[in-house]
Amino acid sequence: MHRKNSLAWLIGGAQGSGVDSAANLFAKACAFGGLYVYGQREYYSNIMGEHSYYQVTVSDRPVRSVRSYTDILVSADAETVFLHALEVKPGGAILYDPKLAETPLSKVAALEHRAREDIHSYLQARGLPETMSGMLHDAQARGIQLYPVPYDELLHQMMGEKAPQLAQAKRIANAMAVAASCALVGYDIKLLERALEDIFFGKKKVIELNLRACELAYEYIGKHFARDFPITLEPIVANESRIYVTGYQATALGKLTAGCSMQTYYPISPATDESVYLEAHQIFERRGEQGAIVVVQVEDEIAAITMATGAALAGARAATSTSGPGFSLMVEGLGWAGINEVPVVITLYQRGSPSTGMPTRHEQGDLRFVLHAGHGEFPRIVLASGDLEECFYDAIRAFNYAERYQLPVIHLLDKSLASSSQTHPAFDPQRAHIDRGLLNSSAVGESYKRFAYTETGISPRTVLGTPGGIFWNTGDEHDELGHITEDPIERIRMMDKRAKKLEIAAREIPLSEKINIFGDPASELIILSWGSPKGAILDALEALWAEKRSVCFVQCRLLSPLPSDDLRKLLERAKRRVCIENNYSGQFAGLVREQTGIAMDHLIVKFNGRPITMDEVYQSVKEILLGTAPRRMVLTHGA
Amino acid sequence: MARKPQDFKTPVHNNWCPGCGDFGILNAVQMALAELDLEPHRVVIFSGIGCSGKTPHYINTYGIHTLHGRVLPYATGAKLANPDLTVIAVGGDGDGLGIGAGHFVNAGRRNLDITYILHNNGVYGLTKGQASPTLKLGVQTKSLPQPNINQGVNPLFLALAAGYTFIARSYAYDTRHLVTIIKQAIAHNGSAFIDVLQPCPTYNDINTREWYSGEDRKDPQTGRAIPRVYKVEEQGYDPLIKPGMSDAEIAAKLTRFIEKALEWGERIPLGILLKNETVPSYEERILERIPFYRETPPARQRISDAQGRPTLDLAKLLEELKVT
Numbered sequence: 001m002h003r004k005n006s007l008a009w010l011i012g013g014a015q016g017s018g019v020d021s022a023a024n025l026f027a028k029a030c031a032f033g034g035l036y037v038y039g040q041r042e043y044y045s046n047i048m049g050e051h052s053y054y055q056v057t058v059s060d061r062p063v064r065s066v067r068s069y070t071d072i073l074v075s076a077d078a079e080t081v082f083l084h085a086l087e088v089k090p091g092g093a094i095l096y097d098p099k100l101a102e103t104p105l106s107k108v109a110a111l112e113h114r115a116r117e118d119i120h121s122y123l124q125a126r127g128l129p130e131t132m133s134g135m136l137h138d139a140q141a142r143g144i145q146l147y148p149v150p151y152d153e154l155l156h157q158m159m160g161e162k163a164p165q166l167a168q169a170k171r172i173a174n175a176m177a178v179a180a181s182c183a184l185v186g187y188d189i190k191l192l193e194r195a196l197e198d199i200f201f202g203k204k205k206v207i208e209l210n211l212r213a214c215e216l217a218y219e220y221i222g223k224h225f226a227r228d229f230p231i232t233l234e235p236i237v238a239n240e241s242r243i244y245v246t247g248y249q250a251t252a253l254g255k256l257t258a259g260c261s262m263q264t265y266y267p268i269s270p271a272t273d274e275s276v277y278l279e280a281h282q283i284f285e286r287r288g289e290q291g292a293i294v295v296v297q298v299e300d301e302i303a304a305i306t307m308a309t310g311a312a313l314a315g316a317r318a319a320t321s322t323s324g325p326g327f328s329l330m331v332e333g334l335g336w337a338g339i340n341e342v343p344v345v346i347t348l349y350q351r352g353s354p355s356t357g358m359p360t361r362h363e364q365g366d367l368r369f370v371l372h373a374g375h376g377e378f379p380r381i382v383l384a385s386g387d388l389e390e391c392f393y394d395a396i397r398a399f400n401y402a403e404r405y406q407l408p409v410i411h412l413l414d415k416s417l418a419s420s421s422q423t424h425p426a427f428d429p430q431r432a433h434i435d436r437g438l439l440n441s442s443a444v445g446e447s448y449k450r451f452a453y454t455e456t457g458i459s460p461r462t463v464l465g466t467p468g469g470i471f472w473n474t475g476d477e478h479d480e481l482g483h484i485t486e487d488p489i490e491r492i493r494m495m496d497k498r499a500k501k502l503e504i505a506a507r508e509i510p511l512s513e514k515i516n517i518f519g520d521p522a523s524e525l526i527i528l529s530w531g532s533p534k535g536a537i538l539d540a541l542e543a544l545w546a547e548k549r550s551v552c553f554v555q556c557r558l559l560s561p562l563p564s565d566d567l568r569k570l571l572e573r574a575k576r577r578v579c580i581e582n583n584y585s586g587q588f589a590g591l592v593r594e595q596t597g598i599a600m601d602h603l604i605v606k607f608n609g610r611p612i613t614m615d616e617v618y619q620s621v622k623e624i625l626l627g628t629a630p631r632r633m634v635l636t637h638g639a
Numbered sequence: 640m641a642r643k644p645q646d647f648k649t650p651v652h653n654n655w656c657p658g659c660g661d662f663g664i665l666n667a668v669q670m671a672l673a674e675l676d677l678e679p680h681r682v683v684i685f686s687g688i689g690c691s692g693k694t695p696h697y698i699n700t701y702g703i704h705t706l707h708g709r710v711l712p713y714a715t716g717a718k719l720a721n722p723d724l725t726v727i728a729v730g731g732d733g734d735g736l737g738i739g740a741g742h743f744v745n746a747g748r749r750n751l752d753i754t755y756i757l758h759n760n761g762v763y764g765l766t767k768g769q770a771s772p773t774l775k776l777g778v779q780t781k782s783l784p785q786p787n788i789n790q791g792v793n794p795l796f797l798a799l800a801a802g803y804t805f806i807a808r809s810y811a812y813d814t815r816h817l818v819t820i821i822k823q824a825i826a827h828n829g830s831a832f833i834d835v836l837q838p839c840p841t842y843n844d845i846n847t848r849e850w851y852s853g854e855d856r857k858d859p860q861t862g863r864a865i866p867r868v869y870k871v872e873e874q875g876y877d878p879l880i881k882p883g884m885s886d887a888e889i890a891a892k893l894t895r896f897i898e899k900a901l902e903w904g905e906r907i908p909l910g911i912l913l914k915n916e917t918v919p920s921y922e923e924r925i926l927e928r929i930p931f932y933r934e935t936p937p938a939r940q941r942i943s944d945a946q947g948r949p950t951l952d953l954a955k956l957l958e959e960l961k962v963t
Contacts, residue, residue, distance in 0.1 A: 032962050291941075298745070307716035310713040434948070
């Protein structure tokens with residue numbers, strides 16, 4: 001059955017062997033052709049040698065998630081075939097290097113014990129040899145086409161004795177595998193050439209070398225295999241200016257647009273990329289002048305949050321970016337910012353936890369933590385982005401909320417968002433607005449009181465250095481001037497004042513910034529979720545709606561203050577409700593039950609460190625609709 | 640002189656113990672600010688936790704009483720965001736060399752233009768006298784059930800190793816000397832560290848005012864006490880390392896510093912022990928990356944126009960990500 005412009009592609013290989021670059025090359029080649037692309041990177045906490053892979057979904061319609069299956073598997077090593085061959089759909093293809101075909105399972109050193117046992121049992125049960133060709137043989141039997149491409153021989157043909165040595169040869173072979181993939185689906189090699197020029201910008205020799213190698217591989221497929229692969233890709237016209245952007249870049253760009261001029265960080269996966277990107281782009285153009293962000297790599301996350309807070313006190317829009325373990329260290333500083341009403345932004349990329357957990361893997365396990373982090377009670381705003389567009393615009397909002405309500409704001413993201421890339425209409429700064437709240441930057445007079453009691457609980461703020469604006473801060477409870485107090489009445493007033501701000505925020509923030517609703521809330525089933533599962537849910541919804549299934553998706557974006565009244569109204573009407581999230585216990589479902597009194601009928605959770613796929617949502621929601629689903633479903637896909 | 644120490648006082652009730660060395664440091668800071676004629680709104684005093692943590696509340700400048708051990712990163716953030724501020728950090732020895740030791744070391748590595756005053760009294764006063772990181776091994780102050788089991792850290796050595804380019808020691812009860820040192824520390828372009836020896840009249844019954852003054856060792860002839868503390872400048876000690884000096888000259892300076900830093904017990908040196916002008920400040924290092932950092936530091940970036948629209952030229956940044 002022929003299919004046009006809809007493809008799930010996966011490349012795998014040893015970390016450090018150019019798997020990411022190859023995936024980027026393929027994704028960009030598709031994106032240059034006007035196709036929509038979504039890419040997700042999976043990797044170990046390791047520098048070199050462990051298995052990493054990259055999934056790319058391509059379509060002529062927007063795509064937002066990875067699939068549970070793949071149409072084309074590109075293997076840079078034997079391990080990839082062992083681990084992913086079973087994900088290839090019948091009718092799909094496996095590209096591999098024939099010289100690796102006889103690699104025995106026992107020689108694949110990096111394989112996890114559990115995976116090795118499973119593969120061993122699988123092959124043994126089928127009476128197949130425990131080698132890569134055993135896997136390939138099985139794949140062929142399942143209707144998968146095999147495409148052996150002798151990369152070394154082709155390179156040798158091209159360059160003779162000058163053929164590059166191992167490491168570089170591997171990288172070039174990966175690019176050749178991309179070219180072979182393009183040949184398979186009949187995609188124009190000119191677009192691959194453009195992607196090479198883009199990625200190796202200015203490096204003429206590298207581009208030339210890779211291009212010649214790619215052409216050879218492209219021709220090789222044409223010459224040696226029948227042109228019968230059932231999926232084709234063709235360029236389409238894109239009627240918009242589009243970018244191919246990664247999550248950490250989207251967030252960083254949002255910060256720059258917001259005017260963030262200072263970012264502190266301590267290296268931690270998967271948050272570091274954002275800070276490194278900011279430092280690499282520390283000087284930029286503003287209207288009429290140059291602008292800059294000072295990025296400081298500090299000694300620990302305690303310094304990260306306290307230094308950002310110091311900068312915020314001086315009037316800079318300041319942020320820090322971290323992941324779970326780092327945020328754990330920031331907690332005392334968070335409380336200090338809370339009691340002193342300092343507008344500081346914390347970008348938190350959740351990852352597999354607790355403790356060091358799975359440092360490079362995905363999870364949404366920190367929701368309850370960020371809502372309650374810190375001793376005592378103080379207001380904070382927590383917002384969670386569901387996709388790269390929201391990463392960008394929410395990063396701007398985070399600063400606006402922080403300054404308008406004078407409190408710490410946590411922008412809750414995760415590994416899946418950080419390391420996914422997507423084609424997207426270019427972000428539009430005209431849609432952004434900067435709100436600095438009640439900020440006095442000039443003289444305010446003798447009687448200035450930083451924490452003056454007001455109707456809204458929000459007091460006009462000065463920054464360090466403002467003439468006439470002197471104030472004091474302390475982590476102790478304080479009076480209106482900011483001096484220490486232990487007076488019981490003053491204490492009540494100050495607690496009330498701070499708490500009031502969150503009530504005001506809950507009232508002022510428009511519904512559109514709190515909740516997204518996709519579909520008709522009167523549907524048979526409401527899917528409730530937050531954060532990165534959004535992409536997989538939306539992709540699954542399209543398929544479910546195409547089958548006329550009655551499903552609605554409610555995405556909650558503001559988690560503190562939680563729009564509980566709005567959620568209650570929506571959920572009350574639903575016949576059935578399911579919450580989907582990437583953690584063990586269904587933290588959001590619990591929160592909603594706590595604040596609305598409404599319990600979910602079903603809970604779909606995933607906590608194996610991998611993001612939820614579109615197919616997983618589709619399947620499990622269908623089971624719910626058919627009435628065959630248990631109350632709690634645990635998703636397990638992913639190598 | 641336009642300003643008086645009185646101008647830097649607040650009406651806040653001071654609740655330190657009578658005779659506390661903190662008073663001497665507080666007065667010295669206020670006098671130094673007045674003598675330097677600094678505008679109060681351009682000065683920020685940061686503090687950590689403990690008795691010394693209350694210092695900012697008694698000073699009429701911006702005053703930020705931070706968390707235990709974190710005074711330096713807070714101060715660093717403010718100074719980086721607005722380098723025009725005069726930033727002074729104060730904190731106890733437990734705050735700076737115990738819970739905050741990592742920040743003490745890393746602030747030295749940066750050499751940012753701030754002044755850090757260490758209230759060094761050998762005990763955790765506010766929690767009732769536990770041993771602090773500077774208390775010597777085997778010493779048993781009043782509250783300790785047993786003699787101190789740890790070695791005392793040498794703040795001067797640590798400051799040198801960390802990279803502070805101005806290292807001095809003074810004494811809380813010699814306000815005049817301390818004022819001179821604080822003024823020079825503020826004037827120094829780089830991280831300035833002042834180790835202030837400070838008796839805790841309530842909990843440190845070993846390193847008392849009388850001990851520092853040598854009341855226990857009177858000159859048999861004159862009957863006068865022979866103070867343990869003495870001033871290096873009175874002995875012709877020259878702390879300056881300046882550009883153009885040979886490696887041998889610098890090595891000689893550092894050797895002298897180490898000799899002084901090692902002195903303790905019978906003779907305790909006070910004064911500026913190191914002033915190194917050969918290391919670029921953090922501001923200078925940032926200027927290499929961001930040439931207009933001085934004019935528009937983070938706190939003074941024009942981030943939006945009158946309508947609240949971002950001023951960033953985003954299109955330029957998106958250029959490298961563009962695919963169609």
